[in-house]
Amino acid sequence: MLHRLNLENILFLDIETVPEFRSYAELSEEKKLLWDEKSKYQRKEDYSPEEFYNRAGIWSEFGKIVCISVGYFSFRNSERSFRLTSFKGDEKKLLSDFTALLDDYFSQPEHLLCAHNGKEFDFPYIARRMLINNMKLPSKLNLFGKKPWEVPHLDTLELWKFGDYKHYTSLKLLTNVLGIPSPKDDIDGSMVREVYYEKGEADRIVTYCEKDVLAIAQVILRLRQEDLLEEKEIISI
Structure with a gap:
């Protein structure tokens, strides 16, 4: 089935997120209580709510999107x-x-x-942040009433699972085992908050995000048993 897809019909994407505020102290008292409750299970007794706030970016209710990178294939004159x-x-x-x-x-x-793990993270995160910002959902993210086979989303993590829902494979590991150059050669997801808030290096985050998009496209090519993209084929616009 994957081989039958027209690559030009696929929009590859990745998002980078950070806590909505620079620090826990900037939250309202009500939001602090909500954060304390939301994070209680994950942090257990190891961290206070304030210490754990650095990780708030992974929850759409307490984080925000700072970058969406996208990529798509084009075939012109057999190139x-x-x-x-x-x-x-x-x-x-x-x-x-x-x-x-x-x-x-x-x-x-x-x-x-x-996207990689898009069904669990990227797609719902984008949709929730759109609604929080009082924006209308585009049709590709409005899944209400759709049957599972009607959902217009591909997920490289799901494709790699082959039905094994216990199994999680990071994009970094997947690219390694498939012989694809790693996208994690500068920063990783755990560093995005620091790079954004402490260092103010937004362009560095963009570069990191775009490398992930390229890696996702390369994974799809590998799963289709096609040649990987070469540097001369990659165009930034």
Whole structure:
């Protein structure tokens, strides 16, 4: 089935998230109580709510998106290319720009969104942050009433599971075992908050996010047993 998909109909994506505020102290008293309750199970007795707040970016109710990177294949005159671009900065603006891309170029029934662990993280996170920002959901993220086989999402983690729902494989590990250059050659997800808030290096986060998008596309090529992208085929726009 994967071999039958037209690669030009797939939008590959990755998001980077951080806590909504720089520090726990900036939360309202009500939000502090809600955070204390939300994080209680994960932090157990090892961390106080304040110490654990550095990890708040993984929850859409307490985090925000600082970058969405996307990539797509293009085939012209028998030449293959992979085009990368990113939306960054103000969250509502980047979500609006991302929605415009979907509406203008990836809104048809044959179009699919693809991410690694996207069904558990990227896709619902984007949808929740859109609603928190009082934005209308694009059709590709509005899953209400859809049957499982009608959901227009591909997930490289799910594809690698082959039905084994106990199994989790990180993108870093998957690229390693498939012989794909690692996207984690500078920072990893645990460092994004520090790079964003402490170092103010937003462009570094964008580069990291785009490398993940490229890696996801390379995984799909490997699963289809096709040649990996070469550097000359990758175009930043």
